[in-house]
Amino acid sequence: MKVEALLDYLRNERWPTIWCPGCGNGIVLKAFLQAVHELGLSKDKMAAVSGIGCSSRATGYIDFNTLHTLHGRAVAFATGVKLARPDFHVVVLGGDGDILAIGGNHFIHACRRNIDLTIIVFNNMIYGMTGGQVSPTTPVEKVASTAPFGNTEPPFDTVKMAIAAGATYVARATVYHYPLLVQYIKRALSHRGTAVVEAVTNCHTYYGRYNKIGDAPQMIEYFKKNSVTLERAKNMTAEELKDKIVIGEFHVEDKPTFHDRYEKLVETISRKE
Numbered sequence: 001m002k003v004e005a006l007l008d009y010l011r012n013e014r015w016p017t018i019w020c021p022g023c024g025n026g027i028v029l030k031a032f033l034q035a036v037h038e039l040g041l042s043k044d045k046m047a048a049v050s051g052i053g054c055s056s057r058a059t060g061y062i063d064f065n066t067l068h069t070l071h072g073r074a075v076a077f078a079t080g081v082k083l084a085r086p087d088f089h090v091v092v093l094g095g096d097g098d099i100l101a102i103g104g105n106h107f108i109h110a111c112r113r114n115i116d117l118t119i120i121v122f123n124n125m126i127y128g129m130t131g132g133q134v135s136p137t138t139p140v141e142k143v144a145s146t147a148p149f150g151n152t153e154p155p156f157d158t159v160k161m162a163i164a165a166g167a168t169y170v171a172r173a174t175v176y177h178y179p180l181l182v183q184y185i186k187r188a189l190s191h192r193g194t195a196v197v198e199a200v201t202n203c204h205t206y207y208g209r210y211n212k213i214g215d216a217p218q219m220i221e222y223f224k225k226n227s228v229t230l231e232r233a234k235n236m237t238a239e240e241l242k243d244k245i246v247i248g249e250f251h252v253e254d255k256p257t258f259h260d261r262y263e264k265l266v267e268t269i270s271r272k273e
Ligand code: SF4
Pocket: 018, 019, 020, 022, 023, 024, 025, 054, 055, 124, 128, 129, 202, 203, 204, 205, 206
């Protein structure tokens, strides 16, 4: 889809973005806008919420109801918006550091509640905005500014964590797999309950440079070479899967949402009165 078709969703006066040329954040943002456009959703009935970080700047560039909030608190603010406006599509746009470290607690509890949010985790495996520090998704042995000899901490698997915590739609793609990313975001937006899409994206400025993967095109090529589909991964050993990015739709479940249970409670109480 040509970007011209999506101009109506952008605050064009806010451009250019602060993102480094070639940053994958632009690809993920375009995938999100394309998904909204193809679903025919009204931007006036949508709210996009972010915290702090490079990807969190996305809410400044899009012409929806937007909230650019505190570091790590995007999911908490989004929960409040959804409670106030259950008729809105509420989307969280944020990075791995913001959503899974500082905001990790909010993330798991949103999943537990199965509140109707779409959470798009821009996972570039590092803190970009603050200078390339280790994040909760930096793989072991990879280099960051706070791990110059290699990271010693095992990373979170966003997908497994979201499923374990109770999210009812969970998928992962990379910026190389753009059509898949659009498809998963469309399904997430159409899903009732907590929907998590992990978008593996390139921070070539820090992650790519520190780990000698290269510039933006080389990082995207890296994602292409190192991704395996969920179907293929099922027949691979743990050793074969080391350093691989497994992409696919991992979990789809129809379960009562937070609002379903809340409305049922209100109905029960009203009948007693
Ligand atoms: Fe993107 Fe990294 Fe630059 Fe931030 S520092 S804009 S994540 S490339």
